[in-house]
Amino acid sequence: MIKHRLFWPICVLAGLLLFNLIYSPDFFSIKMRDGHLYGSLIDILNFGSPLILVAIGMTLVIATSGIDLSVGSVVAITGAMACLSISRSVDQNALITVLIAVLAALLLSALLGLWNGLLVAGFGIQPIIATLILMVAGRGIAQLITNGQIITVLSPKYQYIGAGSLFTLPFSIFIVAVMFAAASLLTRKTALGLFIESVGCKPTASRLAGIRSRTVMLAVYMFCGLCAGMAGLILSSNVSSADGNNAGLWYELDAILAVVIGGTSLNGGRFYLTGTLIGALIIQTLTTTIYMVGVPPEITLVVKAVVVLAVCLVQSDKFRRLFRGRGGRGKAGNYPANREVNPHA
Structure with missing residues (x-):
């Protein structure tokens, strides 16, 4: 069980x-x-919902041996686009207005994911560089959409996405549950999961075996962008405003940490969505703990980094062996120095 x-x-x-x-x-x-x-x-489940969504998409990207550093910017862009669309409407609380704004924002987030996928799969740019472009430019795009200001909306229907309740529970929890179930079913009950793992392990061999590796990578980056877009809608609707400068800030790092804590390797291949879910809950619980204990804001990130490092170390088999004093050579190499070896044996 320990293993x-x-x-x-x-x-x-x-x-x-x-x-x-x-x-x-x-x-x-x-x-x-x-x-x-x-x-x-x-509160942990509610406030952790955006991070869980982003981490789900990040898991599939990392499984293809990629990375997406632009999810935080996509979160900001999506929230800004939705709030701008609603704020320009005559009736901000009209259902059709909210639906159009939400659909337009989600479509934009999927297109941004497609852009990353084209750079990675189509033009062969390293994922960290390809997504770094949108990470930097996307934050500027979000501020251009908001004109450098915080856009405020007065729409209870839009606010329901992040602050509403269904069956006494926050509505955002149900959004996460649907996305997690959809990702799990598509990757574990169909061949898509095997395709993703195959592309992450050996992309060239997968292509020669008949798997459309580029199509798989495009779909994965689009899904990651869509997850980030949903997270942006939850964040902006929860506060009924959009902040292009701070919305989704450092979300990409928290998402990567959640994926790694959950057991998915950054080298690609095998991935674990359930582990990612637990990893995201660990990060959100840690954040809640830090605020509750009253850790000074200037050292909050240091405390967070130390705890995450400790989690990663206890997951390492090599570290645990070293800590128990059994590092170094394996059993096959533990021969006494003065042992005589029979040449005829």
Whole structure:
């Protein structure tokens, strides 16, 4: 059981929750107020929803031996586009207005993902460079859309995406559940998952075997862009505004950390969506813990980095062997120095 890929991430998540329970005895308490559930656990799921969405898309990209550094910028662009479209409407709360804004923003996010995919699969640019272009330019595009200002909208229907409730739970949780279920079914119940892993392991061999590796990579980057677009809608609707400068800032790094904590290798190949989900919950729980304990803002990122490093180290078999004093040569090399070897054996 200790060797299971999810054992240590689950232990870390349980340890963080236990620490919060000790520090604040009412941490696990959930209350019903005005037909909605409230509590720290609900907040972790609600505020962690955008990160989980981005991490799901990032998992599939990393599985193809790629990376997407532009997801944070796509989050900002999508939220800015949706809020701009609604703010220019005469009736901001009209259902058709909100639907058009949401669909246009999601379409734009998919096109941005397609752009990354074309650079990587079509022109052969290294993924870190191809997505770095949109990471830098995208933040500027978001600020151009908002004209350097914070766009505020007055639309309860749009606000429902990030701040509404369904069956007493935040609506954003259901969005994550649908996307996670869709990604799991497509990658584990169809051949798509094998195609993605094959492209990540040996792209040339996959192409020679008849797999359309470029098409797979295009689809993966588009899906990642779409996930980032949904995260942008949740973030902007939750506060009924769009901030092109700060929305989605550093989300790409948190998403990569969530994927790595979940057991997916940056070298590509095998991927674990359930592990990514746990990794994202670890990061969000850690963020909640830091704020609850009252860690000074100037060292928040340092504390976060130390904890993430510790999580990655405990997952390393080599580190655990070294920590237990069994590093170095394996059993085959542990021969006594004065042992006589029979040449006729």
